[in-house]
Amino acid sequence: MNRLKLALPYITVILFVASLGLFVFNHGFKYDDYENYIRVQINGTENVDLFIERLRDTSGLIELDKANNFAYYQQVDKTVVEENLNNVKEDYPEIETTVETIYPSVSKKQRIIDLALTTTLIIVLFAAFSYVTKTRAFNWNLKEYAKYYGLYFADNILSLGILAGLVSLLSLVYKINDYVLFSFFVLVIVKTSIYWFKLLQEDINQMKTHFVENFVNDSRKIFVVALILCVLLAVGMGVRSVIPLAFILVAIIVNFLTNYSILTFQVPKFRRALEHQVENREKTQTKPEKTEKKYVPNPKLKKKNKKKK
Numbered sequence: 001m002n003r004l005k006l007a008l009p010y011i012t013v014i015l016f017v018a019s020l021g022l023f024v025f026n027h028g029f030k031y032d033d034y035e036n037y038i039r040v041q042i043n044g045t046e047n048v049d050l051f052i053e054r055l056r057d058t059s060g061l062i063e064l065d066k067a068n069n070f071a072y073y074q075q076v077d078k079t080v081v082e083e084n085l086n087n088v089k090e091d092y093p094e095i096e097t098t099v100e101t102i103y104p105s106v107s108k109k110q111r112i113i114d115l116a117l118t119t120t121l122i123i124v125l126f127a128a129f130s131y132v133t134k135t136r137a138f139n140w141n142l143k144e145y146a147k148y149y150g151l152y153f154a155d156n157i158l159s160l161g162i163l164a165g166l167v168s169l170l171s172l173v174y175k176i177n178d179y180v181l182f183s184f185f186v187l188v189i190v191k192t193s194i195y196w197f198k199l200l201q202e203d204i205n206q207m208k209t210h211f212v213e214n215f216v217n218d219s220r221k222i223f224v225v226a227l228i229l230c231v232l233l234a235v236g237m238g239v240r241s242v243i244p245l246a247f248i249l250v251a252i253i254v255n256f257l258t259n260y261s262i263l264t265f266q267v268p269k270f271r272r273a274l275e276h277q278v279e280n281r282e283k284t285q286t287k288p289e290k291t292e293k294k295y296v297p298n299p300k301l302k303k304k305n306k307k308k309k
Contacts (some may be wrong), residue, residue, distance in 0.1 A: 009265035012258055016158050019165020027108075029171035031062045031074050033178070034108035036101055038073040038081050044095040051088060051095045058084040062175045072175065115181055119188050123156050126192045130200060138202045148204055151262060152195055159187055159258040163251055170247070179244035187251035190222070194259065208263045219256045226252050 038060075042048055052066055060076025073081050078101060085097050106114075127149055135148065167180060174180075198218065201207040211218075230245040237245075 005264065008257075009261040012158060012162070012261040015165070016161045019162045019168075022165045023161075023168045026168045026171060028112055029108065029168055029176045031171050031174065032108055032111075032176040034104050034106055034111045034176075035074065036103055037062070037175075038076070038078055039100055039102050040071040040073070040081065040085065041098040041100075042069040042071065042095060043098070044092075047092050047095065051092045054088045054091070055084075058088075074175070111181070115184055119156075119160060119184055122185075122188050122192065123153065126196070127152065130196065134200055140202075144204060151199075155195075155258050155262045156188060156191060158262065159191060159254050160184065162258070163187055163254050166250060166254070167247070170243075174243060177244070179241065180247050182244065183247040183251040186248050187255050190252055191255050191259070194218075194255075199263075212260070212264055215256075215260055223249070223252060223256075 040055075042051055044051070048069060049066070052064055052069065052071065055061060055064065055071050058073075059080065060073040061071060062074050063072040064070075065072070078099065082099055085099070089095060089097075135145065138144075140148075163184060167176060167183070170176065170180070198211050198214075199207050201210075226249060230248055234241050234245050
């Protein structure tokens with residue numbers, strides 16, 4: 001278990017690099033609401049459900065809306081969709097379909113830029129606010145300011161990068177929308193709250209130690225509260241909200257992973273030097289102090305050596 005804790009920062013960095021690679025490879029997201037897609041409306045008096053079920057095996061399908069009798073396709077030509085529909089209609093000739101191409105008002109590139117700018121703005125505002133209201137009163141030098149805010153910035157970059165890779169991975173099988181992207185804001189807000197309430201003390205080393213010691217209890221409380229809220233929201237919003245709400249929980253888990261990793265990371269050379277200093281300090285404290293013996297004259301000896309008159 002101790003080896004896993006020591007390796008966790010390196011595992012986090014590997015996940016970050018792999019996530020960025022996946023995000024670039026998928027050009028952000030493969031299936032999403034921000035590129036042109038094809039919507040098929042199914043109409044009929046009978047066998048509508050059976051017809052919709054047959055569409056599950058057609059290429060390019062990204063979503064089936066059984067409640068409204070819609071099927072959505074992306075990354076495929078309209079002619080291919082119409083050909084697939086005609087093949088299914090051979091068994092259900094009474095079904096009528098309407099095929100149309102939907103052009104979104106916001107492009108994928110613009111949505112990613114907006115997301116990046118908004119999260120960056122939250123991070124910068126917290127840094128400025130905490131400096132004006134809190135850390136400016138600390139007895140910190142430039143190195144300590146760079147250390148604290150460097151931890152905060154690096155923590156956000158790691159967690160946002162890993163979450164971006166996970167969302168990109170989800171886009172291979174699910175159409176990404178604004179509800180899924182909301183998890184990025186949840187991640188930054190939760191992380192910022194933790195840094196404000198748990199990681200904003202004058203002694204940086206004591207601050208990190210206190211956080212690690214209480215990590216399990218604090219993370220469990222936050223996760224349980226988030227889980228209860230997500231379950232209640234899923235009951236009220238319906239089945240279509242399950243995956244976006246689940247990714248809010250994923251964002252919180254990623255937040256805890258990067259928090260623990262970055263706050264417990266130490267370069268091996270400096271870690272060994274620190275452990276050596278601690279061992280020397282403990283030996284010095286436990287070593288008994290030498291007491292000097294005071295000379296006490298023996299009165300009998302003094303009397304014996306006295307000169308006779």
